[in-house]
Amino acid sequence: MGRTSLTVPAEPYDFVFEPSGCALLIIDMQRDFLEPGGFGEMLGNDVSLLRSTIEPNRMLLDAWRTAGLPVIHTREGHRPDLADLSAAKRTRGRGPATIGDPGPMGRILVRGEAGHDIIPELYPIGGEPVIDKPGKGAFYQTDLDLVLRNRGIDTLFVCGVTTEVCVNTTVREANDRGYRCVVIADGCASYFPEFHEMGLKMIKAQGGIFGFVSASEPVLAALAGSL
Numbered sequence: 001m002g003r004t005s006l007t008v009p010a011e012p013y014d015f016v017f018e019p020s021g022c023a024l025l026i027i028d029m030q031r032d033f034l035e036p037g038g039f040g041e042m043l044g045n046d047v048s049l050l051r052s053t054i055e056p057n058r059m060l061l062d063a064w065r066t067a068g069l070p071v072i073h074t075r076e077g078h079r080p081d082l083a084d085l086s087a088a089k090r091t092r093g094r095g096p097a098t099i100g101d102p103g104p105m106g107r108i109l110v111r112g113e114a115g116h117d118i119i120p121e122l123y124p125i126g127g128e129p130v131i132d133k134p135g136k137g138a139f140y141q142t143d144l145d146l147v148l149r150n151r152g153i154d155t156l157f158v159c160g161v162t163t164e165v166c167v168n169t170t171v172r173e174a175n176d177r178g179y180r181c182v183v184i185a186d187g188c189a190s191y192f193p194e195f196h197e198m199g200l201k202m203i204k205a206q207g208g209i210f211g212f213v214s215a216s217e218p219v220l221a222a223l224a225g226s227l
């Protein structure tokens with residue numbers, strides 16, 4: 001792909017980008033958050049709200065791979081010895097089980113366990129870095145910034161779950177580090193629809209205070225036009 005700029009309709013205004021500097025950043029599309037019988041559902045959440053994001057993400061992933069553009073995946077989770085899990089995070093929530101406890105798909109949010117892994121529909125392929133993060137933001141205590149800089153990436157198209165937690169936190173972190181972010185509205189979701197809506201509004205308010213919001217279809221159309 002050349003150095004041609006593309007334009008995609010977005011809010012608060014059209015977003016102009018150069019594909020070679022754009023990564024697709026897919027946040028925490030993990031089995032424990034998305035699959036029936038996982039940790040998310042065990043806590044009483046309706047995972048179908050999150051599963052609506054799988055198809056838009058799959059189409060974006062296909063398009064990014066076809067265009068030969070960088071894809072980066074993240075997973076929230078902890079070392080098996082939980083040495084990177086703060087007491088504050090472990091004890092918050094007061095649910096029936098917490099991080100590190102046995103769950104329906106292995107130890108909850110522990111690296112190497114089945115539930116911690118990415119759903120099969122969006123499984124990474126060779127050459128796609130997977131960033132394991134102990135927090136909500138993908139920059140905190142990870143090498144994401146280094147990976148992006150080494151690849152000349154300055155723009156992130158951000159998808160994943162959940163909109164108001166890990167997506168919002170990551171976009172705010174990226175914004176302060178000088179990255180331009182476009183959040184894909186139908187590629188993100190929350191267990192709480194009103195939080196999804198407000199999470200997107202918070203990104204694009206005040207002239208795009210943290211970034212832009214678009215959707216999978218216009219982004220796919222922009223990329224297709226460039227192939």
Ligand code: TIU
Nearest residue numbers: 028076161162165166167
């Ligand atoms: N990935 C992510 O957003 N992690 C969360 O903890 N989300 C919740 O909504 N709990």
